[in-house]
Amino acid sequence: MKDNDLPGPCAGYEFEIVELHEGALGPEQTHRVRAHLEGCARCRDWQAQYAALDASLARALPRLELSADFGARLRERLAGIADPTTRRDLRSVAEREHDWMVRDLRRAARRRAIIGGVAGAAIAGTAVALAYTLGPEALAFVRAAQITIGPAVLGTLGGAAMFGALAWSAMRGMLPGVRLPG
Amino acid sequence: MDEGIEQHLAAGRHARAFDLVVPAFQDKVFRLAYSILKDRPAAEDAAQETFVRVWKALPGFDGRAALGTWIYAIARNTCLMELRRRRPTVSFDDPDSDEAHRAAAAVATGPAADPERDNLLRLLETLPHNQQEAVRLFYLEDRSYEDVAEQLGMPLGTVKNLLHRARKRLMELARPDEVKAA
Numbered sequence: 001m002k003d004n005d006l007p008g009p010c011a012g013y014e015f016e017i018v019e020l021h022e023g024a025l026g027p028e029q030t031h032r033v034r035a036h037l038e039g040c041a042r043c044r045d046w047q048a049q050y051a052a053l054d055a056s057l058a059r060a061l062p063r064l065e066l067s068a069d070f071g072a073r074l075r076e077r078l079a080g081i082a083d084p085t086t087r088r089d090l091r092s093v094a095e096r097e098h099d100w101m102v103r104d105l106r107r108a109a110r111r112r113a114i115i116g117g118v119a120g121a122a123i124a125g126t127a128v129a130l131a132y133t134l135g136p137e138a139l140a141f142v143r144a145a146q147i148t149i150g151p152a153v154l155g156t157l158g159g160a161a162m163f164g165a166l167a168w169s170a171m172r173g174m175l176p177g178v179r180l181p182g
Numbered sequence: 183m184d185e186g187i188e189q190h191l192a193a194g195r196h197a198r199a200f201d202l203v204v205p206a207f208q209d210k211v212f213r214l215a216y217s218i219l220k221d222r223p224a225a226e227d228a229a230q231e232t233f234v235r236v237w238k239a240l241p242g243f244d245g246r247a248a249l250g251t252w253i254y255a256i257a258r259n260t261c262l263m264e265l266r267r268r269r270p271t272v273s274f275d276d277p278d279s280d281e282a283h284r285a286a287a288a289v290a291t292g293p294a295a296d297p298e299r300d301n302l303l304r305l306l307e308t309l310p311h312n313q314q315e316a317v318r319l320f321y322l323e324d325r326s327y328e329d330v331a332e333q334l335g336m337p338l339g340t341v342k343n344l345l346h347r348a349r350k351r352l353m354e355l356a357r358p359d360e361v362k363a364a
Contacts, residue, residue: 015346018346049357056299057349060303061318061321064212064216064322065209066229071204074233074234078234081238
């Protein structure tokens with residue numbers, strides 16, 4: 001087989017022919033490669049095939065442009081997403097609010113515990129003091145009241161006071177020793 | 183990178199930076215997606231998804247890589263995810279399948295029916311994927327090696343080499359009798 005029958009250009013000219021086609025060679029190299037091409041049918045043939053393929057690929061793969069509504073569709077999609085510049089701020093605000101809420105709840109619980117303790121101690125102290133002070137007189141007063149008002153009325157008043165206290169507690173979401181749901 | 187984008191990012195004005203990012207990169211992201219997915223509607227969807235991801239991630243962009251490199255990496259990942267999503271349902275045999283419709287749409291994106299063009303695109307399909315992508319992107323990007331290198335995240339020399347091997351192979355495939363004779 002003759003050298004000119006081989007596919008492809010002469011060794012060393014392959015890349016230079018491509019660069020000549022793309023206009024990427026300097027003046028000296030351009031002159032040298034052109035001189036070679038004038039005298040080499042095999043390289044001229046390869047150059048022609050390369051140029052034809054290049055043109056065919058350019059036709060087959062034209063520069064594509066986006067649809068005109070691309071931007072509008074993108075804006076529509078992004079409208080449902082929070083602004084990235086504020087998402088972090090919003091998150092930190094939410095976290096701060098949560099911290100404040102927990103701190104307030106703890107303060108309120110401490111305050112209620114202190115007040116409850118003081119009130120309980122006061123009531124117990126008063127009861128003990130009354131028991132010591134009044135003693136038999138208090139017992140005589142209850143008996144006199146039973147005789148004067150009657151045991152049924154006294155019991156009804158006591159029961160009403162007890163149910164009233166329970167109802168008041170239930171309205172506040174609490175029963176003595178029990179936390180009501182909700 | 184556009185100076186305006188850089189300034190807005192440095193100042194934490196991500197929404198304003200994004201307003202400049204979209205027009206600066208949308209066409210290149212779309213063409214990169216097309217070079218991978220080979221289907222115009224799918225490439226537009228992938229470009230949309232890319233910008234949604236960019237929008238969400240922009241506050242976390244630390245500038246270690248160039249913005250373009252970062253955006254093209256997101257675009258490539260988005261396209262690869264789309265390819266992975268398609269894989270289980272790929273069926274070229276079923277004329278009503280999504281894949282068949284996509285293939286028809288891909289052929290329909292170019293000029294009117296052209297057997298030479300269709301044959302060339304079929305030959306292109308026989309090349310390794312990285313060569314196919316490089317060839318498509320090179321012609322879609324008006325024969326810019328630099329753009330292809332940036333969008334594929336490859337060194338310029340690698341891209342030139344890939345393209346050279348791809349075109350040589352296409353020339354061989356286009357004239358199989360001559361190659362066999364050689």
